[in-house]
Amino acid sequence: MKLRIIVTLKNGVLDPQGKAIQNALGGLGFEGVEDVRAGKIFELEVADSTSDTAIDDMCRKLLANTVIENYRVEKL
């Protein structure tokens, strides 16, 4: 089974990297970019028998830091 896990910063957590990307887009002449938030995508190949609980544990224990990040899981 293929999983795609998307990790994003929580609302209210400042994202200096996103801000720098936003500024760079503005510098390239793209107008109207009001906000940029940078995140991460993990693509996992796991055994079909992997439980949803185990997948959730992987996210909470390692892939995301839930102090600052949210995650969501897509099964492909």
Next chain:
Amino acid sequence: MKTAVIVFPGSNCDRDIAVALESVTGTTPHMVWHGDSELPEGLGLIALPGGFSYGDYLRCGAIAARSPVVQAVIEAAHRGTPVIGICNGFQVLTETGLLPGALMRNAGLDFICRDVPLVVDNSQSIFTSAYQAGEQLSIPVAHHDGNYFADAETLDRLEGEGRVAFRYAQNINGSARGIAGVMNAAGNVLGMMPHPERKIEAAHGGDDGRRLFEGLLAAVA
């Protein structure tokens, strides 16, 4: 006092902290490799050094926090052994959950490497007993991800319980409430971004950092 320095692949301040600890305690620290699962008995201090453990992969300190030896460090911390995490060591401690919050990219995006004025917020801890509250120190920083973040409720609790050890006199990296170092609720775990081990003798341009280790030695010996 018997001490241990945990060495991860990518640590680069392990020798600095070992030299500082040996200079203050008169005893050579145990250098403990990240893959070890046991710590020496009877430690008075465990130090997690600065550097870029595991290449800062995933998040700074994230992989180190899941390494075998750090599970032993967490158990020792719960038993009351003093633990100090400096720079990357602070990032590791937040990733383990021993300390609240997280360290994010510096607000200005630059790597900052210079001496900074640091204010002692609480001089009642085992780590800060040789300082005066409100005293200003000069301690070097060298980090890219030192921007301390915690939610408002956590910050209020840290301040209310006297768990902020140090603040930047000028906020250099965007840290919430200028926080440079925090302690756990029991007061035996300190994480800080500045490097006290790099200011232990006159040849370093001052010994403001040395007093942290001297105070700790006096407090726990």
